[in-house]
Amino acid sequence: MKCQFCNCPDSRVVDSRPTDEGTSIRRRRECINCGRRFTTYEKIEMPQLLVIKKDSTRELFDPQKLRSGIIQACHKRPITAADIEKIVSDVEQIAYNNLQQEITSRQIGETVMSALRELDEVAYVRFASVYRQFTDIPTFMRELNQLLDDRKK
Numbered sequence: 743m744k745c746q747f748c749n750c751p752d753s754r755v756v757d758s759r760p761t762d763e764g765t766s767i768r769r770r771r772e773c774i775n776c777g778r779r780f781t782t783y784e785k786i787e788m789p790q791l792l793v794i795k796k797d798s799t800r801e802l803f804d805p806q807k808l809r810s811g812i813i814q815a816c817h818k819r820p821i822t823a824a825d826i827e828k829i830v831s832d833v834e835q836i837a838y839n840n841l842q843q844e845i846t847s848r849q850i851g852e853t854v855m856s857a858l859r860e861l862d863e864v865a866y867v868r869f870a871s872v873y874r875q876f877t878d879i880p881t882f883m884r885e886l887n888q889l890l891d892d893r894k895k
Contacts, residue, residue: 743771743782750775791837792844800844803837805830812854815869819862829857863889 743753750773757770766785772778791803809830816826833853837845851873858866867886876882 745773745776745778746780747778748773748776753780788838789843793850794844794846796847803834803845805834808833808850808854811869811872812858812865815858815872816862816865817868819865821862821865825861829854829861832857859889863893 744751745753752774753771754774755769756772756779759768760766761768761783766783769782769784771780771782773780792800793803794800809826812826812829833850836853837850855866855870855873858869867889870876870885871882874881874885876885
């Protein structure tokens with residue numbers, strides 16, 4: 743690592759520790775040339791993940807966009823921020839673990855709906871109504887009846 747003070751390309755690591763989030767490593771380094779110390783952070787470089795949308799266009803995966811949609815579905819429901827973060831984290835993990843650089847919006851939507859269905863039925867119906875684009879009452883009622891049938895089982 744190049745020293746920020748004298749531009750010497752050699753330094754030694756004096757101390758290493760994980761950050762609070764555990765997503766990176768904080769390293770204290772000492773320059774071999776001038777002896778001054780500085781801090782660097784090392785983190786895993788995640789590959790860019792593309793989402794294939796319904797119209798076949800592609801856009802970068804955005805966890806914040808996903809989080810926002812889930813928050814809207816969970817508005818005024820007894821769902822904690824930790825629950826929402828777990829869903830987002832699970833979707834991200836599934837997306838990156840499939841070893842592809844692309845994931846369909848359908849896979850993301852189905853994963854979120856499955857998690858919401860277990861967590862809160864109202865949030866599930868809200869999310870499903872937007873995701874599946876219910877255009878009329880009979881379609882909406884079919885989804886509700888399916889939910890009721892599954893509950894009876």
